[in-house]
Amino acid sequence: MQNTNSFSFVTANAKMADVLSHHNHLINLLPRLGIPLGFGEKTVGMVCEENQVSLPLMLLVFNVYVRPDFVPDGDDLRQCPIEEIVDYLKASHKDYLEYSFPHIENHLRGVVQDWNVKYRTSITMFFEEYKKEVENHFKYEEKNVFPFVRNLLLHTATAKEASKVWQFEKQHSNIEDKLRDFTSLLVKYVPEDVSQRERINMLNNIFSLSDDIEKHAIIEEKILLPYIKILMDDEKL
Amino acid sequence: MKNYKIAIADPSPIILTGMSVIIKELADYDVVLKTNDVQTLAARLHVVNPDILIMNPVLMDWSKRMMVRHVFEDMPNMKIIALSSAFFDAQQLKQYHGVIEITDDAHRIKSTLNMVMESAGNSEDETDSAQLSDREKEVLVCMAKGKKNSEIADELSISVHTVITHRKNIVKKTGIKSVAALTVYAILNNLIDEKDII
Numbered sequence: 001m002q003n004t005n006s007f008s009f010v011t012a013n014a015k016m017a018d019v020l021s022h023h024n025h026l027i028n029l030l031p032r033l034g035i036p037l038g039f040g041e042k043t044v045g046m047v048c049e050e051n052q053v054s055l056p057l058m059l060l061v062f063n064v065y066v067r068p069d070f071v072p073d074g075d076d077l078r079q080c081p082i083e084e085i086v087d088y089l090k091a092s093h094k095d096y097l098e099y100s101f102p103h104i105e106n107h108l109r110g111v112v113q114d115w116n117v118k119y120r121t122s123i124t125m126f127f128e129e130y131k132k133e134v135e136n137h138f139k140y141e142e143k144n145v146f147p148f149v150r151n152l153l154l155h156t157a158t159a160k161e162a163s164k165v166w167q168f169e170k171q172h173s174n175i176e177d178k179l180r181d182f183t184s185l186l187v188k189y190v191p192e193d194v195s196q197r198e199r200i201n202m203l204n205n206i207f208s209l210s211d212d213i214e215k216h217a218i219i220e221e222k223i224l225l226p227y228i229k230i231l232m233d234d235e236k237l
Numbered sequence: 238m239k240n241y242k243i244a245i246a247d248p249s250p251i252i253l254t255g256m257s258v259i260i261k262e263l264a265d266y267d268v269v270l271k272t273n274d275v276q277t278l279a280a281r282l283h284v285v286n287p288d289i290l291i292m293n294p295v296l297m298d299w300s301k302r303m304m305v306r307h308v309f310e311d312m313p314n315m316k317i318i319a320l321s322s323a324f325f326d327a328q329q330l331k332q333y334h335g336v337i338e339i340t341d342d343a344h345r346i347k348s349t350l351n352m353v354m355e356s357a358g359n360s361e362d363e364t365d366s367a368q369l370s371d372r373e374k375e376v377l378v379c380m381a382k383g384k385k386n387s388e389i390a391d392e393l394s395i396s397v398h399t400v401i402t403h404r405k406n407i408v409k410k411t412g413i414k415s416v417a418a419l420t421v422y423a424i425l426n427n428l429i430d431e432k433d434i435i
């Protein structure tokens with residue numbers, strides 16, 4: 001159990017509590033997967049079965065978060081039904097919009113309240129715009145990408161719909177850059193004596209969101225898109 | 238070891254030739270251009286793209302002597318050394334990355350060149366990195382106002398290529414990539430009023 005290597009790849013037989021204590025950030029994924037805390041000695045496989053969560057999905061997502069180089073290939077992908085991946089991504093979008101962003105926004109409101117007008121308005125405005133951009137990006141995916149997957153499964157997808165699917169990838173780097181820029185502004189350019197403690201708290205939240213969104217983008221770019229390509233080949237699209 | 242390219246500009250053919258002979262004997266440095274008039278210098282500089290320009294300050298117009306780096310801002314990575322044949326006031330020589338006196342011997346010239354090139358790598362420019370040049374600030378302000386590269390080029394009377402170089406340097410110096418965040422940077426640093434951009 002002390003051997004961290006045994007957890008560098010999450011398997012069905014690992015104890016859930018051990019996995020989480022080695023990879024703390026996975027805790028944030030539980031609500032999206034619909035898994036409550038309180039695992040006792042149960043294994044990952046048992047927890048999935050009990051909560052009717054797909055084991056292949058959970059292993060896929062966990063391992064993307066745990067292993068920097070983890071990219072499953074075609075056969076591995078087919079182990080996990082694509083509609084489960086789409087459902088997970090939808091749940092993540094909801095989680096970001098309903099939890100992560102409002103949480104940071106609340107923090108931000110507290111942080112900027114003592115700042116002068118210039119800092120307050122420009123930083124708040126930047127975050128608002130960033131949030132709007134992310135929302136639009138999510139909407140785009142939910143309107144163009146996810147329904148396309150559904151149509152693929154129903155064998156009714158068209159080549160015209162497909163063209164819109166490949167456009168969303170570019171927006172990812174934009175979104176990641178902006179969040180990083182936001183931390184740069186807060187770390188480097190807002191004078192240090194201004195609400196230091198609160199700012200550090202908020203930065204912690206943003207850093208963890210930033211890591212999370214990076215992994216989220218990997219799931220979309222390295223898993224969902226290649227998976228869609230495989231299904232398109234099946235459909236001869 | 239890399240060979241650095243050097244351009245020399247001085248009104249005196251004797252000094253030009255002498256300087257170029259001394260430099261050619263030094264390892265690590267090649268003379269790629271020598272000229273005694275400003276027009277040739279202006280025309281050829283971009284083509285030969287030297288690492289160092291050794292120039293007699295008398296070649297500069299009086300009006301431009303205090304803004305030497307500004308004159309060569311299109312080539313931000315080029316180091317400029319003053320080739321001093323007469324008395325120039327200290328303020329003026331401060332504009333240059335280094336100074337070579339015509340009375341310097343080969344050994345001294347070499348150490349000046351080495352010093353200038355060494356500072357290029359780790360450098361005053363790096364430690365200075367948070368400081369944007371005046372021109373970069375102007376470009377940044379235009380970006381914040383939502384202007385396109387071609388519009389910025391027109392407004393500042395520089396080429397689009399130069400605008401892009403400035404933009405790259407701004408991103409490098411600030412560590413900020415998005416225009417939205419650069420706009421906030423401009424506001425925080427009082428380069429622009431937030432009312433200007435809404």
